[in-house]
Amino acid sequence: MLLLGSIVLLIKQPTLGLKRQDWLVIAALVAYASIGMLEAWWDGQGSRGIDKPIRFLLAVPTLLLIMAYPPRLGWIWSGLVVGAIGAGGWAGWQKLAEGEWRATGYTHVIQFGNLSMLMGILCLAGLGWAWVQPRRILWLTLLLVGALMGVLGSLFSGSRGGWVGIPFVLLVLYRGYACHLPGLIKGGLLVSLVAGFSLVYALPQTGVESRFHEALNDVSLYLSGENQATSLGARFEMWKGAFYLIQEKPFIGWGDNGYQEGMQILADKGAVHPVVTEYGHPHNEFLNAFAKRGLVGLGVLLTLYLIPMKFFARQLGSPNLELRSLSVAGVLLTVAYIDFGLSQAFLIHNSGVMMYAFLLAVLWGSFAVRNRG
Structure with missing residues (x-):
């Protein structure tokens, strides 16, 4: 509704008087959206890949409407x-x-x-x-x-x-x-x-006490090597896998599709637990x-x-x-x-x-x- 309401800016064209701070906040939104859409393009994600980044771009006219x-x-x-x-x-x-x-x-x-x-x-x-x-x-x-x-x-x-x-x-x-x-x-x-x-x-x-003790148990099982597929253990393995991938392509990254392929390769090599292949991101x-x-x-x-x-x-x-x-x-x-x-x-x-x-x-x-x- 706010986005649709911003159409009024095209009709009435109010004087906004944007300051440097406003431009920098807008630039942050545009930059994040642009890099996300660029990744979707070169990684071959299609329209699925631009769905979320473009929403940051659409927040800009909403910001201007509020101002x-x-x-x-x-x-x-x-x-x-x-x-x-x-x-x-x-x-x-x-x-x-x-x-x-x-x-x-x-x-x-x-x-x-x-x-x-x-x-x-x-x-x-x-x-x-x-x-x-x-x-x-x-x-x-x-x-x-x-x-x-x-x-x-x-x-x-x-x-x-x-x-x-x-x-x-x-x-x-x-x-x-x-x-x-x-x-x-x-x-x-x-x-x-x-x-x-x-x-x-x-x-x-x-449920706070039980969740706290579950976390301690997950860490204990991970450090002992008994179970690396618990809630926290899986995260530790995903973070480890992400670090491996970052070392290989630190400047441009792997893209969403490439990330999943890279994690599968790491799991096949035994570098990380196979549980990491069940997720499309490192949490x-x-x-x-x-x-x-x-x-x-x-x-x-x-x-x-x-x-x-x-x-x-x-x-x-x-x-x-x-x-x-x-x-x-x-x-x-x-x-x-x-x-x-x-x-x-x-x-x-x-x-x-x-x-x-x-x-x-x-x-x-x-x-x-x-x-x-």
Whole structure:
């Protein structure tokens, strides 16, 4: 809908007054899309290969539309609250009522859990905005409930990759909000966090303790050589295989088709466990980009994350809480995706692409307009 709405830019042709920062964010989107489509072309992937890269290109007119006609921030935070509550509620139903081992929503379990976590932590970013609203208590309550439900959705999914980045998420929130609070309140928040984490770990219904012990067992089995095909063991083998492939073609990469052929050769030679041939990516965003698109592919991926992060971060201490909330949200978006990418090739999935590309467009467009004021 946002993309279709951007047609109005061709009709009304509003003056956007793009700044250097805007052009660099747009360039990051275009560069990532271009390298992805170029890989699809030379690797012979056909239309299948350009489906996801082109969505980053289509996010550009959406970004321009948001800059021309910025929405009320209440609509953005409301959408995140509804999404987080919906994800957490559905995950709770699957886990507690239906007895599922891991809540999956209607998509891949890792994608579902991590995106639920993303919406939850973005609700926390909105607390600064809520603080200066006339109906402060209502908005603070809604955002906190959304944050809780989003995090619960992640816990019920058992997607451990999203939990690894929690310390970095807390660091961003501290830099954006908590560092300005009195020491007594900081202490209270710290005690609450420790108590909350302890409760989540202790309650068997969350599945956190069992997933933690599964991870330790996977590592033990891998190191002993007893089983290399566990969840973590398979990842270790895929990462090892990706490193082998990168060493052979570090500059241009193998392409998606070439990657799978290369992994099959490595498995046939006994260099890696045959389990790696069951996957079309190494379960790591950065190794995936490096192995398939070479140094250039890795470079544009880092650009896609680090350029927006750098510009969002400049307003983490802004006295304008509305602007600061968007700054915190933008940094959290990039930090979360970097975290998710450590154990999953998140941007090869439709959900991962759409959430990053279009959330970035909405957040940057809203941020850039208010940053000028």
